Amino acid sequence: MHDYYQTLGVSKTATQDEIKKAxxxxxxxxxxxxxxxxxxxxxxxxxxxxxxxxxxxxxQYDQLGHAVFSxxxxxxxxxxxxxxxxxxxxxxxxxxxxxxxxxxxxVFGDFFGFGRGGRGGARTSKGSDMRMMLDLHFxxxxxxxxKTVVVExxxxxxxxxxxxxxxxxELRTCYRCAGNGKITANQQTFLGTFQxxxxxxxxxxxxxxxxxxxxxCKGRGIEKKRAEIKVSIPAGIDDGETVRLSGQGEAxxxxxDHGDLYITVRVKKHTLFVRExxxxxxxxxxxxxxxxxxxxxxxxxLDGTAVLKIPAGTPSGKVFRLKEKGVPDVHGRGRGDxxxxxxxxxxxxxxxxxxxxxxxxxxxxV
Ligand SMILES: [Zn+2]
Ligand SMILES: [Zn+2]
Numbered sequence: 327m328h329d330y331y332q333t334l335g336v337s338k339t340a341t342q343d344e345i346k347k348a349x350x351x352x353x354x355x356x357x358x359x360x361x362x363x364x365x366x367x368x369x370x371x372x373x374x375x376x377x378x379x380x381x382x383x384x385x386q387y388d389q390l391g392h393a394v395f396s397x398x399x400x401x402x403x404x405x406x407x408x409x410x411x412x413x414x415x416x417x418x419x420x421x422x423x424x425x426x427x428x429x430x431x432x433v434f435g436d437f438f439g440f441g442r443g444g445r446g447g448a449r450t451s452k453g454s455d456m457r458m459m460l461d462l463h464f465x466x467x468x469x470x471x472x473k474t475v476v477v478e479x480x481x482x483x484x485x486x487x488x489x490x491x492x493x494x495x496e497l498r499t500c501y502r503c504a505g506n507g508k509i510t511a512n513q514q515t516f517l518g519t520f521q522x523x524x525x526x527x528x529x530x531x532x533x534x535x536x537x538x539x540x541x542x543c544k545g546r547g548i549e550k551k552r553a554e555i556k557v558s559i560p561a562g563i564d565d566g567e568t569v570r571l572s573g574q575g576e577a578x579x580x581x582x583d584h585g586d587l588y589i590t591v592r593v594k595k596h597t598l599f600v601r602e603x604x605x606x607x608x609x610x611x612x613x614x615x616x617x618x619x620x621x622x623x624x625x626x627x628l629d630g631t632a633v634l635k636i637p638a639g640t641p642s643g644k645v646f647r648l649k650e651k652g653v654p655d656v657h658g659r660g661r662g663d664x665x666x667x668x669x670x671x672x673x674x675x676x677x678x679x680x681x682x683x684x685x686x687x688x689x690x691x692v
Contacts, residue, residue, distance in 0.1 A: 328370075329392040330373075330374035330377055330378050330387065330392065331374075331378070333370055333371055333373075333374040334348045334349055334352065334371060334374050334375065334378060335348055335352070336348045336378075338388070340378075342379065342381065345375070345378050345379055346375075346379060349371060349372075349374075349375040349379060350517070352367075352371045353368065353371060353372070353375075353517060354516075354517040354518060356368040356371065357517060357518065357520065359520040359521050360517075360518050360519065360520060361519075451578055451582055452578045452582055452583045452584070452585055453480060453548075453575055453576035453577045453578040453579075453582060453583065453584045453585040454575060454576040454585045455575045455576075455585040455586045455587070455588060456477060456479060456574075456575040456576060456585065456586075456587045456588070457587075457588045457589075457590070458475065458477065458587070458588070458589055458590070459589075459590050459591075459592055460473065460475060460557075460559075460589050460590070460591050460592070461591075461592050461594065462559065462563075462591050462592070462593050462594065463593075463594055464593060464594055464595065464596035464599065464601070465596075465628070466559065466593075467559070467562075467563050467564065467565070467591065467593040468561065468562070468601075468628055468653050468654070469561050469628075469654070470558070470559050470560050470561030470562070470563070470654075471559045472556060472557070472558050472559070473556070473557050473559060474554050474555065474556050474557070475554070475555050475557055475589065476552060476553070476554055476555075477552075477553050477555060477574075477587065478550060478551070478552055478553075479550070479551065479553055479575065479576050479577070480548040480549065480550055480551070480576045480577045481548060481549065481550075481551045481553065481577050482547065482548060482577050482581065483540055483542055483543035483546070483547050483548055483549045484542070484549065484551075485540050485541065485542040485543065486540035486542070486543060486547060487581075488547040488548070488577070488580060488581035489540075489547060489580070489581060490536050490539060490540055490543065490545040490546060490547040490579075490580050490581075491536045491537075491538065491539070491540060492536070492538040492539065492540050492541055493540075495536065495537055495538040496537065497534040497535065497536055497537070498534065498535065498536075498537045499533065499534055500526060500528050500529035500532070500533055500534060500535045501528075502526055502527075502528040502529070503526035503528070503529060503533065505533040505534065506526070506533060507525065507526050507529060507531040507532055507533040508523050508524065508525060508526060508531070509523070509524055509525075509526045509527075510522070510523055510524075511523075511524050545580075546579050546580070547577075547579050547580040547581055548576075548577045548578075548579055555571065555574055555587065557569060557571060557589060559591065560656050561653075561654040561656070562604065562653050562654040562655050562656035562657075563591055563593075563656055564591075564593065564601070564603070564656070565591065565592060565593040566590065566591070566592070567590070567591060567656070568588050568589065568590040568591075569588070569589045569590075569591070570586055570587070570588050570589075571586060571587040571588075571589065572586050573585075573586065574586065574587035575587045598626050599626075599628070601653060603653070603662065604652050604653040604654070604655055604661065604662025605652050605653070605662045605663055605664075605665060606627075606628060606651070606652045606653060606662065606663075606664040606665070607664075607665050607666075607667070608625070608626065608627075608664070608665075608666055608667075609666070609667045609668075609669060610623055610625050610634065610666050610667070610668055610669065611669045611670075611671045612636060612668065612669070612670060612671065613670075613671055613673075614670055614671065614672065614673065616636055616640075617636070617639070617640050617641070617642065617668075617670045618638065618639065618692075619638055620635075620636050620637050620638035620639070620640070621635075621636050622634065622635055622636065623636060625666060627648065627651050627664055628651060628652070628653070628664065629651065632648070632651070634646060634648075634666060636668065640668055641668075641670075642668065642669050642670040643667065643668070643669070644667075644668045645665050645666065645667050645668070646665070646666040646667075646668060647663050647664075647665055647666075648663060648664040648665075648666065649663055650662075650663065651663065651664035652664050
């Protein structure tokens with residue numbers, strides 16, 4: 327039985343660099359996916375490297391001896407388990423081994439294709455979501471409004487209805503993958519040529535392709551169209567809020583579902599009303615006499631003109647609360663209030679008669 331140094335063909339004083347180099351050379355030579363490869367041999371050298379290629383493990387190996395590390399048989403707790411090795415390689419840890427991934431990654435990364443993102447295309451997937459802005463008038467946002475928006479989006483092809491087939495023709499088995507949806511590709515690496523399994527690019531993993539692809543969409547099953555979409559904007563929506571229209575985004579290829587359409591509203595300001603959530607604020611300016619004697623003033627509200635009763639002796643700055651005259655809650659939980667701030671107007675131009683009356687009032691001590 328060889329010890330790990332013999333397996334890798336290095337001396338006990340070999341540096342990590344030399345061990346790595348030796349492993350690469352042997353892995354290259356014996357990789358099982360390679361013509362003339364030798365799986366048993368490859369496992370053996372990989373096991374040796376998983377120990378010697380790690381400073382800590384190497385030290386233990388030197389101290390405790392080969393026997394401790396070679397209780398192989400695949401599944402022993404301390405042994406080298408090839409299945410775990412390959413299965414867990416990508417996840418960054420082994421069960422019992424502490425392996426220096428930077429080193430091993432150099433060697434394995436290339437032929438396992440980790441981190442390349444090129445693991446074959448997915449099957450036909452849902453269409454993309456779309457986003458758009460919609461301008462609303464102040465009152466449209468307060469009370470809700472039905473709108474029609476126009477979007478350019480992909481929809482199911484009008485000729486093939488998303489089947490991607492020219493009408494009257496059928497799907498046939500993909501020649502390239504013989505209906506498996508997967509192909510074996512050769513990959514060139516510094517270790518040589520290896521085989522990898524990929525999703526078939528001709529049929530996108532479906533195993534079947536159109537003999538005669540639709541002449542309008544060229545087999546994609548979708549075409550760009552102008553769509554008019556009705557959208558019901560809920561009462562109480564506020565500036566910057568978004569309505570989601572499920573299934574109104576782009577159609578997916580070959581009959582896959584649509585994505586969603588997100589409509590974000592921009593609400594214009596109002597000249598009289600200021601909105602704070604469901605609360606409306608406005609101001610009213612009244613004559614001095616109204617403040618002193620009391621009276622009634624017409625004021626604008628969201629629901630139209632209303633009459634505000636001013637009690638005698640109302641000070642400037644007083645806030646009147648009109649209950650439930652504010653903005654409807656967007657979730658239907660009632661309406662907010664309307665707060666009206668009362669201001670007293672001080673006249674700058676007055677008639678002679680008015681001046682006389684005010685002089686009298688002044689003499690009265692008012
Ligand atoms: Zn078509
Ligand atoms: Zn195929």
